[in-house]
Amino acid sequence: MKKHIKISLCAAVISTSSLALAKQPEFSQHHCKAEEINAQHYRNFPSALREAQERHATIGQHLQSRAKSQTDAFSTADFSISADNETHPDYIIPVVFHVYGTIHNGDTVNDAIIIDALNKTNADFQGRTADFADIDSEFQLVKDTLNIEFRLATIDPNGNPTSGINYYPESSGAGNYSSSDVKRDHWDNYRYMNVYIQNDLYADGVTNNSGVAWYPDTGMSDDGLARVAYNGAYLGTNTDENFRSVLTHEFGHFLDLIHTFEGGCKRGAERRCAITGDNTCDTPQQNSWQMNPGDGGILNCMGQTINWQNFMAYSDQYANYTRQQVDRMINGLASPSRETLWSATNLVATGVAN
Numbered sequence: 001m002k003k004h005i006k007i008s009l010c011a012a013v014i015s016t017s018s019l020a021l022a023k024q025p026e027f028s029q030h031h032c033k034a035e036e037i038n039a040q041h042y043r044n045f046p047s048a049l050r051e052a053q054e055r056h057a058t059i060g061q062h063l064q065s066r067a068k069s070q071t072d073a074f075s076t077a078d079f080s081i082s083a084d085n086e087t088h089p090d091y092i093i094p095v096v097f098h099v100y101g102t103i104h105n106g107d108t109v110n111d112a113i114i115i116d117a118l119n120k121t122n123a124d125f126q127g128r129t130a131d132f133a134d135i136d137s138e139f140q141l142v143k144d145t146l147n148i149e150f151r152l153a154t155i156d157p158n159g160n161p162t163s164g165i166n167y168y169p170e171s172s173g174a175g176n177y178s179s180s181d182v183k184r185d186h187w188d189n190y191r192y193m194n195v196y197i198q199n200d201l202y203a204d205g206v207t208n209n210s211g212v213a214w215y216p217d218t219g220m221s222d223d224g225l226a227r228v229a230y231n232g233a234y235l236g237t238n239t240d241e242n243f244r245s246v247l248t249h250e251f252g253h254f255l256d257l258i259h260t261f262e263g264g265c266k267r268g269a270e271r272r273c274a275i276t277g278d279n280t281c282d283t284p285q286q287n288s289w290q291m292n293p294g295d296g297g298i299l300n301c302m303g304q305t306i307n308w309q310n311f312m313a314y315s316d317q318y319a320n321y322t323r324q325q326v327d328r329m330i331n332g333l334a335s336p337s338r339e340t341l342w343s344a345t346n347l348v349a350t351g352v353a354n
Helices: 018-022 034-044 046-056 059-076 082-087 111-126 180-185 218-222 243-254 267-272 323-333 344-349
Strands: 091-100 148-152 165-168 193-197 211-213 228-230
Touching: 034 046, 034 211, 034 243, 046 218, 046 323, 059 323, 091 111, 091 180, 091 344, 111 148, 111 243, 165 180, 180 193, 211 243, 228 243
Parallel strands: 091 148, 091 165, 091 193, 193 228
Antiparallel strands: 211 228
């Protein structure tokens, strides 16, 4: 088991002055603002909300399809598929990192750090970490993996060789919807997953927010705004082994996952679990984001054990996704704004095909 690192810190009022910045806690209390920024996006663009509602209406079809394929696989399986899965992932996503400044909270961001972070995120999705086996017994039967691999692009939009990592002068604000850096520097959102690495995500002088990402949306992809924005101080070995999985958390948002603690805990929502909270029924509701063993307990308002080790929580031990979360990601991957990324022709065009 990983050493549990307590990340739920006491609240602090953070000024943008240099004195206040020096006193910032290691991690911001609400270090991922996906809930707020996606809600604002749907308020600003009702068509995006309608698109999301239409997308979510098809999740049940993917759940049934996957259940049938798993049944068929068990009837003919030789149970020696793990190595093949690593060699032949079901989904390959070409990724480009845009890095602004190379010193983030005193830590260096370079190719080696990014490659390490991406490899570990792949291991998280595929269940290849030690913690995947070390989760509470209540979730052993519902934990699941997504056989996906995020690969650095080796061919750029002009057909030239690339490392998949671009460096720019220090800048900020990639976590804001209409970031000028994103508008200027993005690669075609239908061909590449764009990840923006900055230290000050919201251009407000605060450098301890970890990351943010938007759910699938064709309007954003059309405008070159689809992205993950992430703080280089929390990439790979720039942070502890647990907190580096927040990159996995943000990639989950990119594939349409919601925070497990969204909406809090309400008894009446139990019967409507598919349309409340995180919209999945195998992740019990959480009273709040601050629920880890060291935070006063892991039982929700109905006495249920929460999946506090879930990648979409704020966890002291990130370890797993659940079956219904994987179904939701598969559904997201089939959406118009994501399905072109992993198409066979695009994998060849971006240089990431097997």
